[in-house]
Amino acid sequence: MAHTTRRVPHTIVVGGGIAGLSVAWHLARDGRRRVTLLEHELLLATHSSARNAQIWLPVDPDDGALARRSAELLTGLLGHEHGWLSRCGAVVLAATAQGARSLGEGARLAGLAAHPMTRASLAEHAPAIEREDCGVPLFVEGAGVFDPHAMLTALTRACRDAGVTIRTRAHATELIVQGGAVRGVRLRGAREPLDADEVVDAAGAWAGRLGAAVGAPVPLVPLRRHLVLLAAPPRGTTVWRFGAPEVYWRPESGGLLASPCDETPHAPGLPPVAPEALELLTRALAPLAPSLLDAPIRTQWACLRTYAHDRQLVLGPDPRLRGLAWVAGFGGRGMTVAVAATERCAQALLDDTPLPAELRPERAQPSALLPAFAA
Ligand SMILES: Cc1cc2nc3c(=O)[nH]c(=O)nc-3n(C[C@H](O)[C@H](O)[C@H](O)COP(=O)(O)OP(=O)(O)OC[C@H]3O[C@@H](n4cnc5c(N)ncnc54)[C@H](O)[C@@H]3O)c2cc1C
Structure with a gap:
């Protein structure tokens, strides 16, 4: 036959x-x-x-199901979750109570728990924050830092x-x-x-x-974003302030890796560092964590986030x-x-x-x- x-x-x-x-x-x-x-x-x-920030913090409701499934697939490939993800939790700061509810709901869709924070737990997880009027804080349990x-x-x-x-x-x-x-x-x-x-x-x-x-x-529009490694004590966990001015930082290599969450359209390629990024970072950190403004810069880079x-x-x-x-x-x-x-x-x-x-x-x-x- x-x-x-x-x-x-x-x-x-x-x-x-x-x-x-x-x-x-x-x-x-x-x-x-x-x-x-x-x-x-x-x-x-x-x-x-x-060249990204390595933050696994799915709080956008659109991302929940995809983040969960991606984690399952990666854990299957590596045999164990700690091979790619360290679940250290993250502090998110929302501008309003409504904003905090929506971020918490987003986290829940990704299978994570989000709790309101006391002043003491905020001091423990985000010791760089010096201002009480920093927004509405939530602790997202199960958020983490991934290993690209x-x-x-x-x-x-x-x-x-x-x-x-x-x-x-x-x-x-x-x-x-x-x-x-x-x-x-x-x-x-x-x-x-x-x-x-x-x-x-x-x-x-x-x-x-x-x-x-x-x-x-x-x-599709590529948007440039900067990351800045500060020589500051690597205490606490990831902190992400949503709303204007948006900013985040997390412990990295004995310092803190921070971003002013800038978004400037840029041609495809590897963008050079632009001096205005540091000005933006200074403006975003000043009302929240002013002591970080004194930290020397160890290194910084920029890369592109591309959106429809x-x-x-x-x-x-x-x-x-x-x-x-x-x-x-x-x-x-x-x-x-x-x-x-x-x-x-x-x-x-x-x-x-x-x-x-x-x-x-x-x-x-x-x-x-x-x-x-x-x-
Ligand atoms: C500063 C910054 C921080 C970020 N932080 C996070 C974070 O904390 N968490 C998170 O989940 N995501 C984060 N991201 C987003 C994430 O990194 C991107 O969404 C993701 O890497 C995009 O992957 P990609 O494969 O689409 O693009 P890329 O990784 O850029 O890959 C595209 C590839 O296509 C190749 N290519 C292009 N044209 C051609 C061609 N004609 N022929 C052959 N090859 C070609 C390029 O060389 C490149 O290697 C961040 C991004 C940036 C820039």
């Missing part, structure tokens, strides 16, 4: 950060796709996925075990479209294109470029162009939610499982911009 071998479709994933690695793993793990992952840099995950290196190494290993071909120093310059469908990509410096049945755009701050050139634009106009994720197949799919727009939450969000994208590609309309790429019209930046 003649055997017919089923042809396994080939998927190219563009981008080797947490989004690209996760979606490549989900697509390849049960053999229904042959996957090639392309990363422009010499090493995987050297942009946002490696452990997470990304585990995902890379899972990709390799699932048979994903990983190519670094491989820059996708252009999508090849024939007959109204994506057929592959062109690679910088390569004579031959790389054929594929589908391409998943996981290119972080660069994600808007490939689709825009072939009539499937998604307006409505700050929702951009996930799944693009109905405007057959063979194109997206895992983008992770903004400031990618390390917390991407492993589960990309699982949903893979289910949509493999099984036609529908994704919520508010996450689909076609909702983001070319004219849409982040409201704050649509001058």
Whole structure:
């Protein structure tokens, strides 16, 4: 009897950060796709996925279910939770009682408990806070600090075990479209294109470029944010003040890692440090933790958080162009939610499982911009 071998479709994933690695793993793990992952840099995950604040604090109600599922998947990959997450808890400061209720509700959706704080527990967990009128404090039990290196190494290993071909120093310059469908990509410096049945755009701050050139634009805005390592006593736990001026800090490497939560539109790339970030940090810390203003700066860096106009994720197949799919727009939450969000994208590609309309790429019209930046 003649055997017919089923042809396994080939998927190219563009981008080797947490989004690209996760979606490549989900697509390849049960053999229904042959996957090639392309990363422009010499090493995987050297942009946002490696330069973030490492805070696992899912208090946005939109993130709860995805954060829980991402944690479950990562713990499964590493065999134990403490391999990637240290659950040290976090203090959140809301501007109003209503704001505190909503943050507490968000934490509960992620499976975390949030308690009001006494003055004594605030002094214990956030000793840098010197002002009593600091906002409405909540302690989020089960929030933590993650280890990006452990997470990304585990995902890379899972990709390799699932048979994903990983190519670094491989820059996708252009999508090849024939007959109204994506057929592959062109690679910088390569004579031959790389054929594929589908391409998943996981290119972080660069994600808007490939689709825009072939009539499937998604307006994504990369926003620069700074992190500053202060030589201050590493006491207490993570503290995040929501509302204006927003600021956070947490113990790191014998000091405190702080951010003025700045958001300045910036072209895709590695942004240089801008002096105004320190001014913003000074203004945010002064009314809350003035003694931190005297702490010398050990080091500082900036990187990009990339958002769609409505700050929702951009996930799944693009109905405007057959063979194109997206895992983008992770903004400031990618390390917390991407492993589960990309699982949903893979289910949509493999099984036609529908994704919520508010996450689909076609909702983001070319004219849409982040409201704050649509001058
Ligand atoms: C300062 C800062 C603090 C943050 N803090 C937190 C936090 O505390 N908690 C949290 O959960 N999240 C945090 N985030 C957000 C999180 O880091 C991001 O959401 C996440 O890393 C985005 O992952 P990504 O894979 O989409 O993008 P990236 O990690 O940037 O990966 C995209 C990759 O695509 C590659 N690429 C681009 N174009 C091409 C091409 N044409 N061909 C081939 N490769 C290409 C790039 O080289 C890059 O490696 C923070 C982000 C920043 C900047």
